[in-house]
Amino acid sequence: MTALLELEHLDVAYRASAGPLHVVHDVSFSVEPGQVVALVGESGSGKTTTSSAVLGLLPSGGHIAAGEVRLSGIDLSSWSDRRLESVRGARIGYIPQDPVSSLNPVRPIGVQLADTFRVHRRGDRRTVRTRVLELLERAGLDDPALRARQYPHELSGGMRQRVLIANAVALQPELVIADEPTSALDVTVQRRILDLIDELRREHGTAVLLVTHDLGVAAERAERIVVMQHGRVVEQGATASILDAPAEAYTQRLLADAPGLGEHEFRRPCPPAYLRDAGDAAAENPVVLEASGLVKEYSVGRGRAPFRAVDDVSFRVLRGTTHAIVGESGSGKTTTARIVTRLVTPDAGRVELGGVDVTMLAGAAKRDFRRRVQLVYQNPFASLDPRQTVAEIVVEPLRNFGLGDRRARADAATRLIDRVALPAHLATSRPAELSGGQRQRVAIARAFALEPELVVLDEAVSALDVTVQARILELLEQLQGELGLGYLFISHDLAVVQRISHSVSVMRRGRVVESGPTEQVFRSPQHDYTRELLDAVPGRTLPAGKALA
Amino acid sequence: MAYLARRTGQALIVLAIAFTATFVMLQALPGDAILIRFESPELGLSPEQIADIRAAYGADVPPLQQYLHTLIGFLQGDFGTSVQYGTPVRELIGSALPDTLPLAGLGFLVAVVLAVALAFLSTLAPFGWLRRVLRALPSVFVSVPVFWLGIVLIQVFSFQLRLVPVIGADPVQALILPVLTLAIPISAPLAQILARSIDEVQLSPFVAVVRAKGAGPARVLWRDVARNALLPAITIAGVLIGELIGGAVVTETVFGRAGIGRITEQAVANQDVAVLQAIVILAALVFVLVNLAVDLVYPILDPRLKRKAVAA
Structure with missing residues (x-):
C-alpha cells in the first residue's frame, strides 16, 4: 500500500536579496491513510512551513527548492497554483491556528461553508444548504440554521473552530492538516475540539497531520511523532517509543518542558526573603494584597438583570509567593486582575495593598499606587511600542515617574536587561527584531523597573511555546526568590499554574469555586469543575507521561 | 434613531x-x-x-x-447680495449649480471607478511587471497639478488627436475632459488606500483558509477580500469629497466653464464676502452630509458594527 502523503527530502527556501534563504532542509516523513501524525517543534522550527508547502500555500517568495511532496504517489511539488486548487479543500483540508481571525468577518458562517462546495462545484444550491446545516450540526453547534445566518463575531472562539473544522472536512478529504488547532483555546474547549477532530477522522477514515508545539497534545492524539528543530527532522517514530526513549537531547528537553507531561514539584510556601531576615520580618506584613468580596457588574441593557462578571471574589497574595487565578474565558479572571490593578472600579468589595485600602484611590494616590503594582500582559507582540528600543521600553516607567536622570536611567536599563537574562547587545534593538520569548522578557523587565511589591501576570506565558514558556517561568521564580515580591498569576492553563503558584483560586462564571494551596487543590480537587479542568490538560491522563517522572 | x-x-x-x-x-x-x-x-x-x-x-x-x-x-435662506454682481447670492448659486453638479458628481463617480479598477487590476494583473506599473500609477497621479493636467488633456485629446472638440462641443462632449481632470487627482489617493488595504487583507488568516478551500485568486479577491478592503477606502472617499470643491475651481477656470468653481474664483478675486460665505457653507453642508452617509453605510458593509446584541 502506498502512503497517503509522502515528503521526500523536502527543502523549502525563500527568495531574499542575499540569495535563497533555506528554512526547511531535507525533511522526509510519511502519513498512512487514516493515520494521525504529529509534527512537533518550537516556533521557527519549520513545522508550519512544511505543512504549508504540502498545500502549496507558502507565503510569497517561498518555494519548494528540492524534494518531493507526494499525495497517493503523485508528486505535487512542481504543480502550478491553478492546478493545486483542485487538491486544496477537496483532497486536503486545512484547520488553521487562530479561529478568531480565520473566518471572513463580513460574511455569514453558512455562506462561507457553502463556498467550499461551490469552489469545487459540488451540488446545487439546495443540496449545498442541506449539507452545510448537517456539517454544522455534526461539528457540535446547536441550532445550525441560526448559526448559518450568524456572522463570525457572534460566535465564541471554540464555536468558530468547530465551524472551521466543519469546513475542513466538508468535502471528505483524505488528509486534514491541522496547524496548532487548539493553542488559542481554553483547555476544556481544546479537549472537545481535539475529540471532534478524532471522531470525524474515524468516521471518514481521514488522515491528520497535526502541527503542534505541545508534545502533550501530540502524545495524546498521534500515532507517530515527527520532531523538528531549525528546519530539520531531529527524530521520528511511533509515539510510544518517542515518549519512552527519546533519543535526541532536543526531544528530551521538549518532554521536560511540556507542562502537562511529567511530574513537577509543587512549589511550597518556602520561607521568603523577609523570613530569612528576622529583623525585617518583624516590621513587615506578609500579606501584600488582600481582595475581599469583589463584585463587578455590567449592564446588558435596560430591563434586564446586569451581568455579574465578578461575584464575591476574595483571595490573598503573600509576600514572595504566587497566587494563581485559573479559569476559562468568561470566568471573570481578567476582570478580577483589572480590579486589582485599579483599571476597573469594583461595585463592591475592597482591595488592600500592604494593609491600606486602595479600592477608591484617585489622582496622585492612584498614580503612586501604579508604582507599587505592575502588570505584564498576555500578548508580547502588542504590549511593546514598536518604535522604542528595548532600553527605552524598560526604563519608560522610570521616565514617567521622573525618576533618575538620563545617566541613571541608562544604568537601570543595563541592569534590568541583564536581570531578565537578555543579551546586552539587544538594548538598542526594537521589538520587531525579537522573538516572542525575548519580548516577554522585555515586558517583565519593564514591570520590574519600579521595584513593585506586586506583579500581576495576565496570561503572561500563554502565547509562548512550551520551551520558551518553561524558561520564562524559571525567570519569574528566580526574580521572586531574589526580590521577595508577590505575583498574581492569571491563567487558563492548569499545567503552568501547577508549576508556578503556591496557592490557587479556581474561577467559573465570576465565582471562586475552589481555592487553597496548589498542591491540595491539584491532588484532591473538591469541585467537579476543577476535576474537569484537570482532566482536560493534554498528556495528563497518559500513562507514558507518568512513566517519565 | x-x-x-x-x-x-x-x-x-x-x-x-x-x-x-x-x-x-x-x-x-x-x-x-x-x-x-x-x-x-x-x-x-x-x-x-x-x-x-x-x-x-x-x-x-x-x-x-x-x-x-x-x-x-x-x-431664513437669505444669503445676502453679491457686491460684485449686484444680484442676490441665492440666485447666483442657483444658476451655477446645474453646471457644476454634473461635473462634480461625474468626476467623483469616475474617480471611484478608476480607483477600484486600478487597485483590483494591480492585484490581479497577470505579470509581475504590469502589477508594479499599475501600483506606481497612483503616486504619479497624486503629484500631478490639476491645472497642468487640464491643459495637457486639452492639448492631447483636442488639439493633437482631435477626439473632443474645444469649440462647438455639445454638453456631453464638453464634460469629458473636465470630468477626467477632476477625477484623476481624486482617484489617486483612493486607489493607494484601496490597494494597500487589499494587500493587508490578503495577509489575514481567513484568506489563507479560503485559499486552502481551493479558491482561485480572482474569487478570493471578489468574494472575500473586496468588501473587507473597501471599508477604509470609504472613509477616505468621504474626506476626498472636499477635494471636489478645490478641483472644481481649477477645472472650471482652465476649461472656461461657468459654475460654482468659477463663481468662487471670481468672488475670491473681488473679496465678495457674501458669495464666499454662502459657498463655504454649501461645501460644508455637502461634506457633512456625505460623511454622515458614509457612517450610515458602514454597518451595512461590516456586520460587526451593528448594534451588538449582548451574547451570553
Missing part, C-alpha cells in the same frame, strides 16, 4: 463652526468688496455716496452686528 439624532446634532455644530470661522476670516482680510468695486477713482463717487452704498449692504455696522445679521439671514 438616537444615533441619527446625535449625528445630526454633530453635523449642525460643524456647520456653525464653519460659518463662524469663515465669517471671522473674511472680516479679518484688509479691504472689502465695496472698496474694490466702488472706490476706484474712475467711478468718481463721493465719500457720502460710498457710505450710502455701505449702508445699503449692511457693511456700516460693527462686525458682531453684521455677524448676527448674516446668521439670521442664512437661517
